[in-house]
Amino acid sequence: MRLTPLSDIPEITPGTDLAGLLSERAAAAGAGPGDILVIAHKVVSKAEGQIVTLADVVPSPAAEELARETGKDPRLCQVILGESRRVVRRRGATLICETHHGFVCANAAVDVSNVPDGAVVLLPRDPDRSARHIQSRVAQTAGGRVGVVVADTHGRAFRRGIVNVAIGVAGFRAVVDHRGRRDREGRVMVATEQALADELAAAAGILMDKAGGLPAILIQGVETEWAPGTAADLLRDPVHDLFRNEEEHTS
């Protein structure tokens, strides 16, 4: 298995033909059938114009209150609430939100780094669709099926540090179901669903420059199972989640 950062990705702005750019760069890096391309969501979001200028935001009373409680800019709080289905946890300046997509992450993934002052970047509206769009273009230059992961860095419960996870998936099954297969001793395995798309995102994260320089990583030599693909497969139904259903604050 080999991971190669795509080189010469320029600063992405709204309207950049990102899919075309990535398909060229992936071809230059030797992308072929079966390969996976992992892309930091920020370039996808920027290309799709998912940028908000805080000066244009009028905070609601709820955002004003959240700003007082967290010490954040009220306009940023307005944007975060707009991206959130609910606030899952809050302590001090820390806000863990469930986005409209269903991702649970800090500040509803609203991000202030690597953007011009006074602007914030949101997640893509439909990261699976973004992934599919890029996938179809990259597949053309790669000459066959490829997989695409749109990734974001998330914190985790219980563990320090951020890791990349998949928020958009196209072209392969995001979760591999090993249940029913047998282990070396011949025992049927239970409860073994492998979050393959998250593992691929995390692997790519090792090479993604945190200053924003290397946002796309080509992964070669991984077996995947063809599927349309969706990051929704990675979301635990809140009903089955042991860590979401207490102390909830509806935004």
Added chain:
Amino acid sequence: MRLTPLSDIPEITPGTDLAGLLSERAAAAGAGPGDILVIAHKVVSKAEGQIVTLADVVPSPAAEELARETGKDPRLCQVILGESRRVVRRRGATLICETHHGFVCANAAVDVSNVPDGAVVLLPRDPDRSARHIQSRVAQTAGGRVGVVVADTHGRAFRRGIVNVAIGVAGFRAVVDHRGRRDREGRVMVATEQALADELAAAAGILMDKAGGLPAILIQGVETEWAPGTAADLLRDPVHDLFRNEEEHTS
């Protein structure tokens, strides 16, 4: 960055010279200075004799009660409670425990797959020490500094599927601190601690055969920072954890 499974790892039993075996196999795979070896904890645990035969276990009244509540074998419950500092969440047959090391995971990581019937495998007593022991042997044959990660597959809050995480680390800094560095726009980055050892474990997990066949993966071409290394760097202090401090059941 390249990942290569070490080949010809036989079934590991208590007393196997695992460090010697891995250092040979890593050398055969071309391991050199700066490389990282990720090892599934199960082979480490087996080599260290961290195996319990359930027939030898006498369940306590607390284990009997937990068995009634969860439908698990009372002797398995006894082993799980013995490995746990506390039970963090419980629902149906699902038990999320904090181990004596501080890891939060299902069943305190007590594992019944890939072991002979009637036996269960525990985590290594001190996975950092296990990692250091393997590291010193692998470094000798590799001719310079190497890193070692002992990994286990964990479920996550909010997300489906398991991923490999680091439970033992030697030879490099497990968490990379990017705080204070500047992004492309020249803004100082905040809150960016990268869980590098977990990313490496997740990457290796892609190639680890879930039936137990490929327990050691060599990773080459990753920049790491020299440090003695410890997985404790990856543990969030429970005081700062937003998802642990409610509904706790002391075992």
